[in-house]
Amino acid sequence: MKNKNLFLAIGIAVALILVVGALIGPLSGTVQNDRSQDGEESYVVEDAAGEEIPFEEPPERIISFMPSNTEILFHLEVGDRVVGVDDFSNHPEEALDLPEVGDSFEVDYEKIIDLEPDVVVITEAVAHMREQLEEYDIKTVVTGGETLEDVYSDIELLGEVCGIDERGEQKAQELKDEMDDITEETRDLAKEDRVDVLYISGTFDGINAPGNGTFQNSLLTNAGAHNIASYKSGWSTIPEDEIIDRDPEVIIAPHHLEGDVKEYTEKDLWQDITAVENEEIHFVDDDVMSRPGPRVIEAQDSLVDIIQSSGSAESVSLRGGQTDIVEIWSRPLEKDSKGAV
């Protein structure tokens, strides 16, 4: 009986090995693409991660992973080459009809492989995808997608990738010129002439704000603001006591946070903040403010508009004039009338 059991056990072990082996047996080696080596059209692009990516010919099938990349590709007029996008790419309208391949939270690698892309455009924030996609012999290009400078260099980079270097440079330059135009009077303001602004980018576990090094910080600075979150670098949560201490004159947030922001500004704790006192709380388009793509121009435009038409900016520019006094005195009155309601 004992021997029988032993044989049975060995039998099972062998069967198990066979099952696993049968599944593993067909393991493939990596499929090599033997493209003709013309050498004429082939080119190498250095991406934002410093990687040199060779192209034998301009990619015809591109997957864009990140809304800003999608917007840049369409801005470069190569939208027809985009065959798939991430779940959040919703601009321009054509992107809505394209197959979706997941988000940074859960990438649908099956879909990506199935779309047979020549290249997948990702950003530094999801750089881990590169390693995974290399596993499946899929080429990746990493864009910066972080700072305002990245917007220009990403446009040039994706131009290079698509084999339209000149158009890329031109589009980047155009955008830069336009940005310079609308910020001409505001970007070099002295520190004391700037408006203290809090930009609320999220309300996850407190007030989230873009600090130094983010493109929102650059947009705010160029619009004549002093971003009160700029004492931190990158994205972070700003404690409420810091906000009260730094006393923003204007608060700006994307539309989808209207409810959340109201909850904060209605708190007793926030009533002495100048922006709350003066009702300088403004809401802007979610997408244009969060995507380092060609629509930064729209974001820049609305920020200049909000900041420069705020009471604080006016009182600054009218410093020393008679109306200045009126400005200052009219404020408590406004607050009183509001408080009486």
Next chain:
Amino acid sequence: MSHPLKDHFKKSLMVFGLLTLITSVVSLSVGSVNIPIKNIFEILLSRIPLIGGYFQAHTGAQSKIILQLRLPRIILGLIAGISLSVSGSSMQGVFKNPMASPFILGVSAGGAFGAAVGIYFGMLWIFLPMIAFIFAMTTMFTVFFLGRVNGRTDISTLLLAGLAMNFLLTSLTSLILFYSDPAERMSIVAWTWGSLSGTIWNEVWISLLVMFVGSALVYAYARDLNVIQTGETSAKQLGIEVEKTKMIQLISASLLAAVVISFTGVIGFVGLIIPHASRLLVGPDHRRLIPISALLGGTFLMICDAFSRVSGGLWVGVITGLFGAPFFIYLLLKNRGETGW
């Protein structure tokens, strides 16, 4: 001699062996891209030497999805299910308690913390299973010695020690999470919950090797473990090295759990309910319990992972918990009073 459970064992072995095979083939057809079963068979069979030539070879996306994405993932799922279940069977045997499992005793959390440390310091992936094993084994023996009262294992002290270690290590993992880059953060989160997403072949090879070594050790000392269960004093009189057997069982169990966890993250409940369910099917003899646990565990995890893929990336550890906990309660209710340890 001819115990009814013995016939049951053979039958169970065949049924579950077949079930494992069917499940692995069926789950190959599950995914966001629809690939007909016929194509899957052709892709697999055409890769087998000698007979491969008789089948249509598929190239391109479908073959890549099957061979480089689904197959390694499913096989790692199978291996993980087997390893965790064998690990659980071994621990339950050593501690003579059905509550013992790598998850409950904090061994899984130890492995996960070790791997988190590895990821945080940017270690090469090959070192992750090693550091995970070191931490898992350290946790195992800490809990083991904490649970020892007057030279005997006190089961409630042991379980509480496991609970304490679990909390401590999970907190430490969260601490690392808090201080890590957002890009690394995602991967740490993914495997505090367990995920088979993004499995590569190299991970399969290593965990396969460990699965065979660990299971073989556990199985080799299964008979001794059976005798120890009847009483340590009588086992010693029969010439069995009780402490050595226990050590080998616990080290193997830690190894099995840790290596899998370093690739997949903490997948709970498999090591708890599978050995328990198997014991109800074939009785407490470890020579029968271990093979049945292995087959049942492998099948269970493959099914849970199929759900994970269909759901669009819900962590597999969440699914094993959702299935596992109610099933465990059902077993408790159904067999209340009938099957003592």
